[in-house]
Amino acid sequence: MADHVDRRQALIRAAFSAIAERGFEGFRLRPIAASAGIDHSTLHHYFATKEDLIAAVLEHVTSQLEGTMRTDMEPAARLRHHLDAIAAAIVERPELFVVLDELDLRARRDPTMAVDVRRDEQGWRAALSALFEEGNEQRAWSVDVDASVELVIATLKGIRLHPDTAAAVVRQLCDLFSSGDAS
Amino acid sequence: MADHVDRRQALIRAAFSAIAERGFEGFRLRPIAASAGIDHSTLHHYFATKEDLIAAVLEHVTSQLEGTMRTDMEPAARLRHHLDAIAAAIVERPELFVVLDELDLRARRDPTMAVDVRRDEQGWRAALSALFEEGNEQRAWSVDVDASVELVIATLKGIRLHPDTAAAVVRQLCDLFSSGDAS
Amino acid sequence: MADHVDRRQALIRAAFSAIAERGFEGFRLRPIAASAGIDHSTLHHYFATKEDLIAAVLEHVTSQLEGTMRTDMEPAARLRHHLDAIAAAIVERPELFVVLDELDLRARRDPTMAVDVRRDEQGWRAALSALFEEGNEQRAWSVDVDASVELVIATLKGIRLHPDTAAAVVRQLCDLFSSGDAS
Amino acid sequence: MADHVDRRQALIRAAFSAIAERGFEGFRLRPIAASAGIDHSTLHHYFATKEDLIAAVLEHVTSQLEGTMRTDMEPAARLRHHLDAIAAAIVERPELFVVLDELDLRARRDPTMAVDVRRDEQGWRAALSALFEEGNEQRAWSVDVDASVELVIATLKGIRLHPDTAAAVVRQLCDLFSSGDAS
DNA sequence: TATGAATGAGCCTTCATTCAT
DNA sequence: GATGAATGAAGGCTCATTCAT
Structure with a gap:
């Protein structure tokens, strides 16, 4: 289970970085999966759709900003x-x-x-x-x-x-x- | 030549509207060309690349804002x-x-x-x-x-x-x- | 063992209904497993391959028709x-x-x-x-x-x-x- | 223009044969395009969607049967x-x-x-x-x-x-x- | 037996761009 | 200048199957 959470976090972080560096234009799932060291189809185990991943990134960002x-x-x-x-x-x-x-x-x-x-x-x-x-x-x-x-x-x-x-x-x-x- | 300029302007305006409504994610050339009533490949006679068209949109926007x-x-x-x-x-x-x-x-x-x-x-x-x-x-x-x-x-x-x-x-x-x- | 047989039957019946409603195009294992209340990978304990399940459906159908x-x-x-x-x-x-x-x-x-x-x-x-x-x-x-x-x-x-x-x-x-x- | 029609016909015939031999299960566009000697993306110039191609096959078949x-x-x-x-x-x-x-x-x-x-x-x-x-x-x-x-x-x-x-x-x-x- | 993670092949479709006409 | 055909790379997503647990 820790594995699952870890990988999930890795994906979120990779997605976060990609958006930070290149924005949503050009935000593609395959490189994100590659960053986390998994096949691009495996990414869909963690996030059914691209939107789901983006939502997780939003959550990640706001949790960091909760001042x-x-x-x-x-x-x-x-x-x-x-x-x-x-x-x-x-x-x-x-x-x-x-x-x-x-x-x-x-x-x-x-x-x-x-x-x-x-x-x-x-x-x-x-x-x-x-x-x-x-x-x-x-x-x-x-x-x-x-x-x-x-x-x-x-x-x-x-x-x-x-x-x-x-x-x-x-x-x-x-x-x-x-x-x-x-x- | 006026024709050329007119059509160019029409393309820029169509691109502007598309960006305003849907952003760069989902900004596609084909619909822009269609809006101006030309084939999508003809668009490349006016703007060699997508980036060129976007640059023209920027110019269009700033010219409007020159206060x-x-x-x-x-x-x-x-x-x-x-x-x-x-x-x-x-x-x-x-x-x-x-x-x-x-x-x-x-x-x-x-x-x-x-x-x-x-x-x-x-x-x-x-x-x-x-x-x-x-x-x-x-x-x-x-x-x-x-x-x-x-x-x-x-x-x-x-x-x-x-x-x-x-x-x-x-x-x-x-x-x-x-x-x-x-x- | 009765359990095993029961679940097997449930899978066959679910597969039968799916084929009746949507044909082989679009016949997918995941929904079948879900119908029987098991994980899609568990289905492979009962039927090694998709073809095996289909063969069982054929048997099921012909047994019903034995006039x-x-x-x-x-x-x-x-x-x-x-x-x-x-x-x-x-x-x-x-x-x-x-x-x-x-x-x-x-x-x-x-x-x-x-x-x-x-x-x-x-x-x-x-x-x-x-x-x-x-x-x-x-x-x-x-x-x-x-x-x-x-x-x-x-x-x-x-x-x-x-x-x-x-x-x-x-x-x-x-x-x-x-x-x-x-x- | 004759080229266009010819290629269209070639695609329809290739699709027809594929369906005849393997049915709709396993009916895939890539091999059809390959049969006609074109890239699979070019096929979409002739038929926007898979369904459109299938509709053309139906027309082809019924035109052959008009007795x-x-x-x-x-x-x-x-x-x-x-x-x-x-x-x-x-x-x-x-x-x-x-x-x-x-x-x-x-x-x-x-x-x-x-x-x-x-x-x-x-x-x-x-x-x-x-x-x-x-x-x-x-x-x-x-x-x-x-x-x-x-x-x-x-x-x-x-x-x-x-x-x-x-x-x-x-x-x-x-x-x-x-x-x-x-x- | 059961699971969920993982895979890899593959699917349909899209798109910017090029090129011959 | 204009067109339509062609391309190839890529994109999100699906699915049967395998494997460690």
């Missing part, structure tokens, strides 16, 4: 901490975000994938929402909560593909929030 | 005006941005495309740079110029796929810049 | 009785004859199957032969024995796939034999 | 003539009937094919119907028209696979009709 936002900090510090963590992740493991981008793009066409992607974002969105609301209450800032949530998400999605500027961008964003009320 | 930033406004108003214009475009012609996203993702793999995409962004980047610098000088704000440029670009890239929140996000971003110095 | 022709009747009545019995069977259990047809077709290609099918027919052929000979002797009719045997067999094979006309056809055939000598 | 029944004969002679012609064809070109049988079997599962097969039979059925009716009127015999039509069809279908007995069987059938009224 728990700290709750023992002031809103401003919490925001900075959170954004720094993501910026760091973008720098350290850019492939994760590259694949996430491919998945996002795919979600626009594949309803099943859209549901999964959407679900994963909801937790994040809720945490950010709470953060901005708390900041408003504590007068750390005075902002439109929903718009700010989307601003942060958009910015992070926008820098995903640019690890070199990630740190500077998130710092600037934090500074803007910290420096004033935007009423 | 001249106004120079007769105060920095803050100019920023707001510029962001509003882009947000409006995202709402009115979302396909343009969807394709841009596909192209961005592709640029990571195709050096030729990367060069083109980069080049198109440089003009934009320079204009934003001037804008923030001027704002600093006029004490409209006090920000890190480069980081702010990237922040704006990242945000806009991040909202490209979400027309429904575009307007709110850019307004929030402007408010943050307008409301304070982030020193 | 004993009555000997206590006049030739004409005996013929009528026999044909009626078969026509009734065609109406009541058409699948049996559908499968028989598939098997017949297959026998043309598979020598092993050809032998089995032929063997099953010999008993029938002999009984019909005796019947027509007796009819000639008793002047119930005056026909070419061999040709008549084949005529009956051909007719019955020909109506196998058409249960709705079976009864009328055999009645017409009996009437022809009864009504005259065809010398 | 016009003579109208310048007495019913009994006409019947004999018709049955002899078919029996002769079964002897001379048994493959035609083998393929027909495969097609018949397939028609039971494929509605499209069923329609085509049925259509071809209707002409034949009508001609036989007229023949028996005329025979009744002229007192050549006195039989149930519909049942007799089906009897002839069933018999002929039943001997299709047995060229060696075909002639004797049809003669016996004619004799029965000729010898008496079956009322």
Whole structure:
């Protein structure tokens, strides 16, 4: 059984790498199977269809990104901490975000994938929402909560593909929030 | 010759629509040729390879987006005006941005495309740079110029796929810049 | 051991139904195993190869059709009785004859199957032969024995796939034999 | 253009032979293409799908069988003539009937094919119907028209696979009709 | 006996591209 | 410029069978 799980993981990882390096265009099952050292038909024992494998890759990616936002900090510090963590992740493991981008793009066409992607974002969105609301209450800032949530998400999605500027961008964003009320 | 140009344009437009609707996965030449009313092998008289056609689509997209930033406004108003214009475009012609996203993702793999995409962004980047610098000088704000440029670009890239929140996000971003110095 | 026999029977029955419904094209072992509630590889413990299972289906079918022709009747009545019995069977259990047809077709290609099918027919052929000979002797009719045997067999094979006309056809055939000598 | 038609015909003939020899089980496109001396992918220029090729084979077969029944004969002679012609064809070109049988079997599962097969039979059925009716009127015999039509069809279908007995069987059938009224 | 993993041959189909006409 | 035939590589998937457990 450990064998089965191991091989499954190997396939997921191989698929992940392939998508990170070459995207979905040109994503083919045969090389994935070869990477895992098995025949391409054996791959279908683990994943009945290509879509099933891709779904597993999505799960793999989101499980890696499950960041728990700290709750023992002031809103401003919490925001900075959170954004720094993501910026760091973008720098350290850019492939994760590259694949996430491919998945996002795919979600626009594949309803099943859209549901999964959407679900994963909801937790994040809720945490950010709470953060901005708390900041408003504590007068750390005075902002439109929903718009700010989307601003942060958009910015992070926008820098995903640019690890070199990630740190500077998130710092600037934090500074803007910290420096004033935007009423 | 006008015929030649017309048919070329028809092919580009058909390719553009196909990419907007189905992405590069599943982007096939035969249907494109059919859309333009010609045989699929005739398409190769206009574009030698699939990549050539895609390059033409990129050119088509960026030519549509060439926005001249106004120079007769105060920095803050100019920023707001510029962001509003882009947000409006995202709402009115979302396909343009969807394709841009596909192209961005592709640029990571195709050096030729990367060069083109980069080049198109440089003009934009320079204009934003001037804008923030001027704002600093006029004490409209006090920000890190480069980081702010990237922040704006990242945000806009991040909202490209979400027309429904575009307007709110850019307004929030402007408010943050307008409301304070982030020193 | 009863278990073994039971499961074997279940497999044969499942295979029989599959062939009756979908023919040999599309006859696959996995669904058969699934129908019997076992793994597809376990099926090979009962039948080493696909052909072995098919042979068992043939045996199953012919065992169901083993009709004993009555000997206590006049030739004409005996013929009528026999044909009626078969026509009734065609109406009541058409699948049996559908499968028989598939098997017949297959026998043309598979020598092993050809032998089995032929063997099953010999008993029938002999009984019909005796019947027509007796009819000639008793002047119930005056026909070419061999040709008549084949005529009956051909007719019955020909109506196998058409249960709705079976009864009328055999009645017409009996009437022809009864009504005259065809010398 | 002649080339195109020729190659098309070559493919149809190759498919016909393959079905005659090995049936639909094991009917594969690659060998067909090879028989016609072309790449298997080129075959799809002529027939988009496997089914399309099979449909063409059906058409080929029925066009070969289009037998016009003579109208310048007495019913009994006409019947004999018709049955002899078919029996002769079964002897001379048994493959035609083998393929027909495969097609018949397939028609039971494929509605499209069923329609085509049925259509071809209707002409034949009508001609036989007229023949028996005329025979009744002229007192050549006195039989149930519909049942007799089906009897002839069933018999002929039943001997299709047995060229060696075909002639004797049809003669016996004619004799029965000729010898008496079956009322 | 039963399983599930593995295999390898093979299937139909697709596609970008080339080439003669 | 336009066509249609041809190609060959590849692609996702299937299936009977084998084998270690």
